[in-house]
Amino acid sequence: KAGVTQTPRYLIKTRGQQVTLSCSPISGHRSVSWYQQTPGQGLQFLFEYFSETQRNKGNFPGRFSGRQFSNSRSEMNVSTLELGDSALYLCASSFTGDSDTQYFGPGTRLTVL
Amino acid sequence: EDQVTQSPEALRLQEGESSSLNCSYTVSGLRGLFWYRQDPGKGPEFLFTLYSAGEEKEKERLKATLTKKESFLHITAPKPEDSATYLCAVQDGGATNKLIFGTGTLLAVQP
Numbered sequence: 001k002a003g004v005t006q007t008p009r010y011l012i013k014t015r016g017q018q019v020t021l022s023c024s025p026i027s028g029h030r031s032v033s034w035y036q037q038t039p040g041q042g043l044q045f046l047f048e049y050f051s052e053t054q055r056n057k058g059n060f061p062g063r064f065s066g067r068q069f070s071n072s073r074s075e076m077n078v079s080t081l082e083l084g085d086s087a088l089y090l091c092a093s094s095f096t097g098d099s100d101t102q103y104f105g106p107g108t109r110l111t112v113l
Numbered sequence: 114e115d116q117v118t119q120s121p122e123a124l125r126l127q128e129g130e131s132s133s134l135n136c137s138y139t140v141s142g143l144r145g146l147f148w149y150r151q152d153p154g155k156g157p158e159f160l161f162t163l164y165s166a167g168e169e170k171e172k173e174r175l176k177a178t179l180t181k182k183e184s185f186l187h188i189t190a191p192k193p194e195d196s197a198t199y200l201c202a203v204q205d206g207g208a209t210n211k212l213i214f215g216t217g218t219l220l221a222v223q224p
Binding site: 056101104 | 127144145147149154156157158159162164200202204207211212213214215217
């Protein structure tokens with residue numbers, strides 16, 4: 001069974017630009033969560049989608065947004081990039097999200113110059 | 114506020130030298146505690162899920178235990194390939210399904 005896949009794996013952007021990251025969950029999983037990982041803050045929850053609806057949101061500014069499609073694939077978008085947005089962005093999927101184990105993808109490494 | 118604290122921050126062991134990693138948590142209503150292993154530049158790899166105090170799970174050289182306030186990851190006779198960052202996360206009992214992560218323990222096992 002294929003795991004969680006994320007594209008692209010690496011991105012370099014400049015301040016002020018916007019970026020879209022993609023995540024394909026494990027087949028059959030309907031919940032997709034996004035996390036930001038930085039050396040200083042560790043892993044922090046961005047948001048969770050289930051059945052195309054955002055179910056939960058972390059404490060991030062509105063520049064961070066996402067969506068989920070009918071096939072459970074998800075995208076996250078960051079607008080007006082700032083230097084501090086440089087991080088590893090991780091996507092995790094689970095069957096329903098309710099106490100289910102979340103399985104992580106390899107991440108997208110975003111560098112903002 | 115929900116919080117997860119892992120200790121030690123870093124641990125260096127000789128091959129075969131057993132030890133334990135600690136994860137203490139404060140959460141309104143624990144729905145699950147998760148252990149992950151993360152290698153540099155990769156996403157976290159799932160190890161264990163624990164749901165209630167007293168529960169234990171084992172996998173090869175690893176054993177995870179859970180009490181009402183903390184969890185331990187015991188590593189028996191570690192090998193160099195066990196070197197990684199070990200992350201602990203909790204899922205609270207509120208409406209959210211987010212994982213709250215600790216900052217991890219960086220384990221180095223020397224041959």
